[in-house]
Amino acid sequence: MPVLYTDITSEHQTVRQAVGVFDLSHMGRVRFTGPKALALASRVQTFDAAGMLQGRVRYALMLTPEGTVMDDILISREQDGFLLVINAGNRAADLEVINAEAARIGATVRDDSEALAMVALQGPNAATLMERLGLGFATALKYYTFADGPSDFGALTISRTGYTGEDGFEILVPRDNANTLFRAALDAGADLGARPCGLGCRDTLRLEAGMPLYGHEMDRTVNPFEAALDHALRSKEDYIGSTRIAAFAKTPPKQRLQALFVDGPQIPRQGHEIVADGQVVGVVCSGTRSPTLGRNIATARIDTSVLDSGVALRVRIRRNEAAAELTQLPFYSRKRASGPQREIKS
Secondary structure, eight states, X not given: OOSOSSOHHHHHHHHHHSOEEEEOTTSEEEEEESTTHHHHHHHHSXXXXXXXXXXXXXXXXXXXXXXXXXXXXXXXXXXXXXXEEEOGGGXXXXXXXXXXXXXXXXOEEEEOTTTEEEEEEESTTHHHHHHXXXXXXXXXXXXXXXXXXXXXXXXXXXXXXXXXXXXXXXXXXXXXXXXXXXXXXXXXXXXXXXXXXXXXXXXXXXXXXXXXXXXXXXXXXXXXTTTXXXXXXXXXXXXXTHHHHHHHTTXXXXXXXXXXXXXXXXXXXXXXXXXXXXXXXXXXXXXXXXXXXXXXXXXXXXXHHHHTSOOOEEEEETTEEEEEEEEOSOSOOHHXXXXXXXXXXX
């Protein structure tokens, strides 16, 4: 997927106002099957795999033995096992850990990353476009669930998930049919405002929606509490890193991820320092000019000792400092933007 097809702002607004079509085939797709699938799923990630119902999708983490974040993933409970969607840049490292644990446990692992492609439809018109593509069975899905079904594009697995803050669907399709599906979505959705969207707007959309990106909000130097991802620690099993997580949980983190509005014309970027009373108290993880809000936004890991002190925060951007205001994630919510609507429960 390219960074952009036309320009980031117009692609961003397409997703907020109409429907964007994304090629996510770079993501990894790994299946655990057989009688040891549950044991493997319980070992390599942080969600309660045993408690998942078939058809559910959940956000989880893969951790290092030291309890820091190796990857953030989606795990789905299938009829005969589990599907993990993993980050492209971490695929080789994730598979090394998964395969080592599978060999120890005696579980079966299949890497479907090359056999399957992944196309996402995101935006308020996504459900209408799914109907036009003959995929109406998926529009009955609740948020963070999935279903398998036949189609003109082959056997598909479709989840009602996304990374944009909008309603949307992620479609696993046989790789030989992916281009046909992608072009069919653009053709069928032309009058709905459908257009191809790239990595650039995917980043601005996910930041507005308060969704983390590996290598920014988290990495192998950061534990889930520091990254404000402890909500993903839902397993009581002996997963990789669980011993360290139990220790971390007993002591408040010295830093924690926060959301910021940043004043001025200059955009905060990853690595920019957060200062208070002239002292460095944190670092920007992600930052952009929000196309939806029309102001600069950022996430940053900030010393917890200053968060409740009321001290003024500033961001060092090149040779200047810009005032920063603490706020809450997400920066944007479609429920707030569109008013009251039916809540989709998982």
